[in-house]
Amino acid sequence: MTASITRRRSRRTGMKSKAAVAGAIAVTGALLLTGCGDQRDKTNTTRGATTAPLFSMLPKKIQSAGVIKVGSDINYPPVEFRKNGQVIGLDPDLAAAMGKVLGVEFKFNNGTFDGLLTGLRSKRYDIAMSAMTDNKSRQDGVDPETGKPVGEGVDFVDYFTAGVSMYTRKGEDQGIKTWDDLCGKDVVVQRGTTSHDLAKAQSKTCEKNHKSKISIEAYANDTEAQTRLLGGGGDAGASDFPVAAYAVKTSGGGNDFQVVGEQVEAAPYGIAVAKGNTELRDALRQALAFIIANGEYDKIIAKWGVQDGAVLKAVVNGGK
Structure with missing residues (x-):
């Protein structure tokens, strides 16, 4: 890790x-x-x-x-x-x-x-x-x-x-490298977290720049968000870096997720x-x-x- x-x-x-x-x-x-x-x-x-x-x-x-x-x-x-x-x-x-x-x-x-x-x-x-x-x-x-x-x-x-990290299903990054790349995509997060706040703010930025807003799915805990993403719901997830890194390392023996882009908002x-x-x-x-x-x-x-x-x-x- x-x-x-x-x-x-x-x-x-x-x-x-x-x-x-x-x-x-x-x-x-x-x-x-x-x-x-x-x-x-x-x-x-x-x-x-x-x-x-x-x-x-x-x-x-x-x-x-x-x-x-x-x-x-x-x-x-x-x-x-x-x-x-x-x-x-x-x-x-x-x-x-x-x-x-x-x-x-x-x-x-x-x-x-x-x-x-x-x-x-x-x-x-x-x-x-x-x-x-x-x-x-x-x-x-x-x-x-x-x-x-x-x-x-x-x-x-x-x-x-x-900081906050983005992650996707392994091998399916869809070209996501920055938060701007989330415009028009479906993102899963834990409700009430900094990741949730960032996703909402980024969605407004997308609209301001005449791009499609982000579809945000907010869950009671991060495990539910990860399960949704792994099951094919959503294009990417966002979470604190220790949690995202731990999920990448452990979920499916390291075969389920990958971190994309750099951390933000440390x-x-x-x-x-x-x-x-x-x-x-x-x-x-x-x-x-x-x-x-x-x-x-x-x-x-x-x-x-x-x-x-x-x-x-x-x-x-x-x-x-």
Whole structure:
């Protein structure tokens, strides 16, 4: 997977230099000494003793529960999916590593992608972590097409970078190399995703340039979109690069799909946290900074073959 992904990256984020790692470790050490206290046992009367270095940063309610409830569309391999009844993938592994330094469990709850922020706003979840692109429309709670309010915005803790890739049935690229080549064609996507937004925007561009608009088929999850394309429905699909690359590598033993063209719109994935819940947001940011500094982050990124999407530091609301 790594080789195919590396060739198709539209923008490399780069690997950490020794100086960057040293700096991150120094910053994290300072945080532990100043913002979090030392690393001796801390006691929670509900859960007993914990040695987790960042436990005290969490809101008291989460300290008492010992759990962070995660809303996620658990059907997006390799980012999050089920195998033998277990939730696995990039996001669950990163969450587990952060959970160790926070002293709590990240419990993943399945939901449709376009309903995750609604679930976050209604407090069904504490966070949403589901390959969700951090962008201004989600930060501000507005519809990306109309600019009209759709609900309270969210804050993001950015942990990965990904662009959008197009893919077709293997051997049937139909000359598709750029998004302009999709004019007049049928495209399958997951509903409510950046890929869906891009397809709608491109369709308007096609019409503006006096070409046929794109016929868009939007599905509840990416697996349904892939199944539709494989069955002969649609000319191409669009998805985040890790998902498209994983489908190309694994579906039909690598014989079902091929990636076409280059990635576009590289942007950060973010862990979504309700506006105003700054205590939880900042605890998550420090937990991410901690695992970046101690090398656990790099191990997980390498495990899933997506090193080109690695970030060098933990940032809040870095999306545009």
